[in-house]
Amino acid sequence: xxxxxxxxxxxxxxxxxxxxxxxxxxxxxxxxxxxxxxxxxxxxxxxxxxxxxxxxxxxxxxxxxxxxxxxxxxxxxxxxxxxxxxxxxxxxxxxxxxxxxxxxxxxxxxxxxxxxxxxxxxxxxxxxxxxxxxxxxxxxxxxxxxxxxxxxxxxxxxxxxxxxxxxxxxxxxxxxxxxxxxxxxxxxxxxxxxxxxxxxxxxxxxxxxxxxxxxxxxxxxxxxxxxxxxxxxxxxxxxxxxxxxxxxxxxxxxxxxxxxxxxxxxxxxxxxxxxxxxxxxxxxxxxxxxxxxxxxxxxxxxxxxxxxxxxxxxxxxxxxxxxxxxxxxxxxxxxxxxxxxxxxxxxxxxxxxxxxxxxxx
Amino acid sequence: xxxxxxxxxxxxxxxxxxxxxxxxxxxxxxxxxxxxxxxxxxxxxxxxxxxxxxxxxxxxxxxxxxxxxxxxxxxxxxxxxxxxxxxxxxxxxxxxxxxxxxxxxxxxxxxxxxxxxxxxxxxxxxxxxxxxxxxxxxxxxxxxxxxxxxxxxxxxxxxxxxxxxxxxxxxxxxxxxxxxxxxxxxxxxxxxxxxxxxxxxxxxxxxxxxxxxxxxxxxxxxxxxxxxxxxxxxxxxxxxxxxxxxxxxxxxxxxxxxxxxxxxxxxxxxxxxxxxxxxxxxxxxxxxxxxxxxxxxxxxxxxxxxxxxxxxxxxxxxxxxxxxxxxxxxxxxxxxxxxxxxxxxxxxxxxxxxxxxxxxx
Numbered sequence: 154x155x156x157x158x159x160x161x162x163x164x165x166x167x168x169x170x171x172x173x174x175x176x177x178x179x180x181x182x183x184x185x186x187x188x189x190x191x192x193x194x195x196x197x198x199x200x201x202x203x204x205x206x207x208x209x210x211x212x213x214x215x216x217x218x219x220x221x222x223x224x225x226x227x228x229x230x231x232x233x234x235x236x237x238x239x240x241x242x243x244x245x246x247x248x249x250x251x252x253x254x255x256x257x258x259x260x261x262x263x264x265x266x267x268x269x270x271x272x273x274x275x276x277x278x279x280x281x282x283x284x285x286x287x288x289x290x291x292x293x294x295x296x297x298x299x300x301x302x303x304x305x306x307x308x309x310x311x312x313x314x315x316x317x318x319x320x321x322x323x324x325x326x327x328x329x330x331x332x333x334x335x336x337x338x339x340x341x342x343x344x345x346x347x348x349x350x351x352x353x354x355x356x357x358x359x360x361x362x363x364x365x366x367x368x369x370x371x372x373x374x375x376x377x378x379x380x381x382x383x384x385x386x387x388x389x390x391x392x393x394x395x396x397x398x399x400x401x402x403x404x405x406x407x408x409x410x411x412x413x414x415x416x417x418x419x420x421x422x423x424x425x426x427x428x429x430x431x432x433x434x435x436x437x438x439x440x441x442x443x444x445x446x447x448x449x450x451x452x453x454x455x456x457x458x459x460x461x462x463x464x465x466x467x468x469x470x471x472x473x474x475x476x477x478x479x480x481x482x483x484x485x486x487x488x489x490x491x492x493x494x495x496x497x498x499x500x501x502x503x504x505x506x507x508x509x510x511x512x513x514x
Numbered sequence: 515x516x517x518x519x520x521x522x523x524x525x526x527x528x529x530x531x532x533x534x535x536x537x538x539x540x541x542x543x544x545x546x547x548x549x550x551x552x553x554x555x556x557x558x559x560x561x562x563x564x565x566x567x568x569x570x571x572x573x574x575x576x577x578x579x580x581x582x583x584x585x586x587x588x589x590x591x592x593x594x595x596x597x598x599x600x601x602x603x604x605x606x607x608x609x610x611x612x613x614x615x616x617x618x619x620x621x622x623x624x625x626x627x628x629x630x631x632x633x634x635x636x637x638x639x640x641x642x643x644x645x646x647x648x649x650x651x652x653x654x655x656x657x658x659x660x661x662x663x664x665x666x667x668x669x670x671x672x673x674x675x676x677x678x679x680x681x682x683x684x685x686x687x688x689x690x691x692x693x694x695x696x697x698x699x700x701x702x703x704x705x706x707x708x709x710x711x712x713x714x715x716x717x718x719x720x721x722x723x724x725x726x727x728x729x730x731x732x733x734x735x736x737x738x739x740x741x742x743x744x745x746x747x748x749x750x751x752x753x754x755x756x757x758x759x760x761x762x763x764x765x766x767x768x769x770x771x772x773x774x775x776x777x778x779x780x781x782x783x784x785x786x787x788x789x790x791x792x793x794x795x796x797x798x799x800x801x802x803x804x805x806x807x808x809x810x811x812x813x814x815x816x817x818x819x820x821x822x823x824x825x826x827x828x829x830x831x832x833x834x835x836x837x838x839x840x841x842x843x844x845x846x847x848x849x850x851x852x853x854x855x856x857x858x859x860x861x862x863x864x865x866x867x868x869x870x871x872x873x874x875x
Binding site for chain 1 (some may be wrong): 518519520524526529567569595596600602603604605606607610611614615617618619620621622623624625626632636639640642643644645646647663723724725726728847848849850851852855857860862
């Protein structure tokens with residue numbers, strides 16, 4: 154029998170460590186002006202990344218993030234066995250023409266803004282299950298392509314309600330691998346990466362896969378409220394499955410609930426007897442200075458949690474400020490068609506445990 | 515160390531058998547009038563499946579297929595540990611509002627018409643890696659929702675070139691599981707399923723994950739030509755990785771290349787020294803009577819290969835007409851946006867090995 158890696162009702166763990174081998178965050182101008190600017194690998198002041206239009210820009214941004222993460226892992230694209238990628242655009246346009254153009258076996262995934270959680274868990278499962286020695290997970294979003302897809306062309310200059318979030322222009326990529334891949338990575342990677350790590354490794358220690366959760370919210374300008382129930386449900390399931398409490402994590406970091414959603418999330422968990430506020434963060438609230446940058450409820454998009462993880466969150470783990478975090482990207486499952494037909498907006502969220510390990514190599 | 519389940523450059527195998535536990539194919543009127551009619555679980559003459567519009571119809575059709583496959587496996591939805599689902603619509607509208615509404619941890623996937631290959635491989639990897647005792651894979655497409663999304667509203671009555679395929683209205687679902695799940699399934703499932711199986715089981719024996727392949731074709735009315743290079747590449751990689759030849763399979767069945775694409779596929783493999791014609795089939799050519807049903811180049815859509823697999827192909831394996839097949843769903847990675855911008859249409863395909871086993875229980 155293969156080792157069982159199921160925990161409780163909907164969680165998984167890994168028999169051996171799954172290591173973060175490479176990471177990259179590529180963002181646009183507004184994100185580069187925000188509080189996390191020093192954690193990003195590349196900031197493009199034009200938001201175009203050399204592309205001809207916003208879709209092309211997003212594809213190129215994603216390709217840059219993937220290529221940089223692979224390079225920082227000390228690998229070439231051909232040495233990556235599987236690539237999990239997703240974005241917000243219909244038919245995964247950015248991924249198919251971006252990361253998909255690399256010579257790597259490709260699996261497209263979609264979970265709206267929760268996609269980084271999904272792709273990272275699937276990449277880790279592929280490695281943990283023995284199907285790949287290393288795999289990459291990448292997602293992206295672009296403010297301009299998302300506005301065109303979901304709302305109004307930018308030229309219309311439409312007004313945004315205060316509950317609305319601002320789609321992050323950014324792509325985050327991670328390469329994960331097993332112990333043999335780690336050894337190759339440490340031998341091959343550039344000196345700056347070796348120096349940053351020292352004898353510290355960050356591992357993907359487990360996760361919880363969420364269910365679609367629909368509280369009947371229909372307001373696409375308040376996606377935090379749509380996603381908060383899914384985030385609370387997956388965190389509750391996670392804590393039950395692993396028999397932990399919020400304080401067992403240095404931080405529990407939701408994807409892009411924003412101001413409104415983060416309060417609902419904490420309330421819902423409070424009703425279940427979990428006090429999450431002392432460790433609660435939200436990528437959507439971390440990425441912009443909401444006062445100075447006029448982003449209303451915060452950042453959102455597949456790229457929001459991805460670049461915050463690949464940049465800021467992993468930095469804090471490597472530096473030792475945190476030892477264990479729960480990363481909970483959240484997605485609002487709406488499409489332009491469903492929204493215009495007046496459907497509800499179901500939410501989904503997945504939880505990923507990341508841990509700092511000394512002497513990991 | 516976990517058992518390595520990598521084969522060659524881009525293939526995987528399983529250390530223990532992954533069993534097909536349940537399967538269902540739900541289709542619309544045109545498919546129900548075609549040559550495979552006797553292999554489907556449900557045919558809806560209205561194509562609406564009780565829904566209010568075409569998107570709603572597709573969601574309901576997918577939910578029916580998933581529920582039926584789970585019931586035939588002898589399980590309740592809550593006993594399924596993971597659900598991999600995908601469809602053609604932007605933001606996976608049909609899956610999010612269809613299969614996603616079931617109380618099962620949900621992972622959305624997108625590979626255009628190759629999605630059944632992707633979801634089935636990922637479900638099998640989740641089981642084979644020990645992360646789930648059983649998992650479901652489901653995909654759907656609907657002629658009317660696809661025409662609306664990709665081409666013209668039906669009321670326009672537009673003309674179709676001969677190279678065009680006809681999007682299948684159908685959803686196919688499979689439940690796969692490990693030995694303990696098989697034992698529970700055989701104890702709990704209905705008599706008709708037990709009788710059909712006898713002491714025969716069908717197992718997912720391995721697979722090959724494809725790369726995005728772009729030959730520069732831009733004609734969205736000739737998707738067979740867009741996908742054929744990807745299909746030929748993944749079959750070539752598969753045969754190399756497993757050191758097999760086409761004759762080692764009773765059938766090699768592509769997804770929906772149609773007449774035009776199937777010829778290109780055979781030609782491309784012929785150039786590499788593989789003679790695939792004697793065992794070649796295509797779901798898009800099997801599902802309709804192209805003479806009588808005026809479907810031009812054949813059927814297509816995520817549902818095409820899914821219902822052909824869940825119905826016809828698995829029947830032939832259980833009956834013993836075939837012992838080993840290679841199922842190769844093929845996808846054209848276009849979106850309405852990319853097509854209107856004049857982009858090329860890259861293709862992708864994944865290969866799944868299905869084998870008949872006597873005395874499998």
